[in-house]
Amino acid sequence: MSTARNAGFISARRLLLWSGIVALCAWVLVPIYLVALGALGGRSGVYQWPKTILPTNVSLQPFILFLKTEGVFQSFLNSLGAAGITVTLSILLGAPAGYALARYDFRGKDSFRLLVLLTRAFPLAILALPLTVSFIRLGLYDTVVGVGLIHTVLALPFAALVTQGIFLGVPRELEEAAWVFGCTRIQAFFKIVAPLALPGLVATAVFAFVISWNEVFAASVLTVRHRTLTAYLLTVLSESPMHYRFAGGLLLILPSVVFIFAVRRYLFAIWGISSK
Amino acid sequence: MTNIVIDNIRKSFGPFQALKDVSLTINDGEFVSLLGPSGCGKTTLLRIIAGLETATSGDISIGGRSVIGLPPKDRGLAMVFQNYAVFPHMTVYENVAFGLRMQKADEARVRKQVEKAAGLLHIEPYLDRYPNKLSGGQRQRVAVARALAVEPGVLLMDEPLSNLDALLRLEMRTELKTVLQSAGTTTIYVTHDQTEAMGLSDRIAVVHDGRIEQVGTPVEIYNHPATRFVGGFIGNPPMNFITMPVLAGQVAIGSESFSVPTSSGDIVLGLRGETVERAPSGQGLEMQVRVAEPMGSHLLLTGSILDQPARVILPATETVRNGETVGLTLDAKRVTWLSPEDGVSYPAAA
Ligand SMILES: Nc1ncnc2c1ncn2[C@@H]1O[C@H](COP(=O)(O)OP(=O)(O)O)[C@@H](O)[C@H]1O
Numbered sequence: 001m002s003t004a005r006n007a008g009f010i011s012a013r014r015l016l017l018w019s020g021i022v023a024l025c026a027w028v029l030v031p032i033y034l035v036a037l038g039a040l041g042g043r044s045g046v047y048q049w050p051k052t053i054l055p056t057n058v059s060l061q062p063f064i065l066f067l068k069t070e071g072v073f074q075s076f077l078n079s080l081g082a083a084g085i086t087v088t089l090s091i092l093l094g095a096p097a098g099y100a101l102a103r104y105d106f107r108g109k110d111s112f113r114l115l116v117l118l119t120r121a122f123p124l125a126i127l128a129l130p131l132t133v134s135f136i137r138l139g140l141y142d143t144v145v146g147v148g149l150i151h152t153v154l155a156l157p158f159a160a161l162v163t164q165g166i167f168l169g170v171p172r173e174l175e176e177a178a179w180v181f182g183c184t185r186i187q188a189f190f191k192i193v194a195p196l197a198l199p200g201l202v203a204t205a206v207f208a209f210v211i212s213w214n215e216v217f218a219a220s221v222l223t224v225r226h227r228t229l230t231a232y233l234l235t236v237l238s239e240s241p242m243h244y245r246f247a248g249g250l251l252l253i254l255p256s257v258v259f260i261f262a263v264r265r266y267l268f269a270i271w272g273i274s275s276k
Numbered sequence: 277m278t279n280i281v282i283d284n285i286r287k288s289f290g291p292f293q294a295l296k297d298v299s300l301t302i303n304d305g306e307f308v309s310l311l312g313p314s315g316c317g318k319t320t321l322l323r324i325i326a327g328l329e330t331a332t333s334g335d336i337s338i339g340g341r342s343v344i345g346l347p348p349k350d351r352g353l354a355m356v357f358q359n360y361a362v363f364p365h366m367t368v369y370e371n372v373a374f375g376l377r378m379q380k381a382d383e384a385r386v387r388k389q390v391e392k393a394a395g396l397l398h399i400e401p402y403l404d405r406y407p408n409k410l411s412g413g414q415r416q417r418v419a420v421a422r423a424l425a426v427e428p429g430v431l432l433m434d435e436p437l438s439n440l441d442a443l444l445r446l447e448m449r450t451e452l453k454t455v456l457q458s459a460g461t462t463t464i465y466v467t468h469d470q471t472e473a474m475g476l477s478d479r480i481a482v483v484h485d486g487r488i489e490q491v492g493t494p495v496e497i498y499n500h501p502a503t504r505f506v507g508g509f510i511g512n513p514p515m516n517f518i519t520m521p522v523l524a525g526q527v528a529i530g531s532e533s534f535s536v537p538t539s540s541g542d543i544v545l546g547l548r549g550e551t552v553e554r555a556p557s558g559q560g561l562e563m564q565v566r567v568a569e570p571m572g573s574h575l576l577l578t579g580s581i582l583d584q585p586a587r588v589i590l591p592a593t594e595t596v597r598n599g600e601t602v603g604l605t606l607d608a609k610r611v612t613w614l615s616p617e618d619g620v621s622y623p624a625a626a
């Protein structure tokens with residue numbers, strides 16, 4: 001009697017779990033699928049209704065054309081540059097901050113964590129004008145470095161908080177053992193903590209990369225000629241036929257997806273640790 | 277000379293006092309255990325000695341030199357951590373060699389020392405493995421080997437056997453004793469397990485609530501506990517405490533009377549359960565036996581003496597029925613008298 005009820009309860013839970021999983025997957029995958037459909041379906045496929053499950057008369061032409069578009073390659077390089085700066089700075093500044101948060105008790109630690117999060121609370125749109133003005137003054141306007149700096153501001157809080165979780169995951173006792181057996185704090189960090197935190201740091205770096213790669217607002221406002229790929233496409237594609245836009249969109253998603261897929265194991269590790 | 281002098285160490289965590297004026301001297305080559313229940317401050321004291329924690333006040337010197345303010349690496353000691361703290365990204369060999377590498381020892385010496393330590397702890401077959409391929413007992417050995425390989429003047433161990441199962445613990449305990457005796461290292465060993473402390477130590481410091489209650493050889497501490505806490509914590513079954521009235525400096529037990537160190541009022545008799553003998557019927561200290569358990573090697577009696585709970589041990593050859601009243605003969609030299617007010621024992625009769 002009670003076992004039967006129990007079984008019913010368990011299957012209801014399973015049902016809930018699976019419908020949750022399906023809903024989440026749909027949330028992420030359906031838009032990507034529609035974009036892909038639009039990109040592959042050619043000029044007519046975009047407007048076709050009802051949609052077919054698989055694209056009819058597939059053509060790669062929009063992609064090729066897109067890649068050949070003038071300025072795409074240059075802005076691709078700009079994007080890489082900005083993302084490179086973002087990754088370097090957010091690891092260089094974020095990891096020590098995360099380490100300090102993980103290992104030291106200091107006055108105002110909680111306020112510091114809050115402050116770090118608050119930087120994300122300012123809508124970039126409000127800051128756009130003053131930023132533009134000061135960037136022009138500093139000579140950073142319309143430069144890859146400038147965009148990289150702004151993206152660092154966006155990625156840094158994330159980097160600090162996630163690396164905190166990663167460093168918390170390295171047992172303090174290991175570091176203390178290193179001190180006892182002859183290491184200075186710095187030596188212990190590089191010999192023990194860094195190697196053990198490396199996978200997590202790599203994942204953080206990739207996330208910083210993705211944040212910079214996908215960011216479009218700041219990049220559009222702060223550049224005119226030296227645009228990043230997203231910003232460049234935003235201007236170019238708004239004047240192109242629909243299926244080119246879809247092709248551009250699909251190509252833009254690809255690097256992030258590939259990156260995230262490559263480090264997915266480490267991402268699970270971060271989530272596991274930082275949700276503790 | 278690597279003696280250790282701990283002088284009036286205090287440690288507070290906020291309002292909480294973890295250590296209250298702890299002083300202890302450990303001689304060169306001596307093996308001293310810090311024994312006490314969990315949470316009494318043993319680890320904190322060990323970490324202060326190692327330099328992993330800073331004392332609120334007080335001084336520590338190792339080999340005649342104050343080490344307050346020195347980083348751990350400059351204190352000339354090695355440590356075995358409670359959870360081993362074996363480096364997961366290094367092979368067993370590299371783990372054991374770690375301290376020597378940090379001392380920039382040449383390759384020949386590293387190899388020699390690692391092989392020696394690995395030999396002592398029987399871990400030669402695993403030298404090329406990573407720690408995640410080892411069992412708890414093997415990791416434990418690696419942690420000890422890593423500490424011995426540097427031939428430290430001082431070895432600190434924090435409950436090194438607590439994560440092992442009972443059989444392995446017994447085996448490792450015997451091995452540790454052999455290994456450490458031959459090394460002649462000044463050792464401080466933290467444990468909450470009295471059998472470990474009794475078996476391994478030259479002297480034991482019993483820690484309770486941030487204070488050292490008593491320091492002495494295992495036998496001293498066992499026979500003449502300085503406080504009620506020590507008597508109750510050490511020994512299995514724990515010491516019995518029976519409050520009795522004193523008349524003119526004498527306590528009457530059965531037909532005998534014992535002279536005690538106080539003249540009137542009450543006194544507490546501290547009685548080790550295995551120091552009694554069965555008295556001829558109608559004589560001695562009367563015990564109402566509630567349960568008699570034949571344990572094979574001995575007979576364990578649980579019941580009450582003067583309406584106070586008591587446990588005593590008689591030879592296995594005796595037979596006692598549940599509910600029976602037995603008379604017990606005491607050995608005046610093996611009892612401890614304690615003050616009923618503060619639970620401190622009177623000095624042993626000369
Ligand atoms: N970093 C710390 N912050 C606050 N309290 C602590 C800290 N470390 C230890 N304590 C407290 O100090 C007391 C002694 O701890 P510890 O030395 O670890 O005990 P033991 O090793 O004897 O079990 C405990 O009550 C513990 O909660």
Ligand SMILES: [Mg+2]
Pocket residue numbers: 315318319320435
């Ligand atoms: Mg402890």
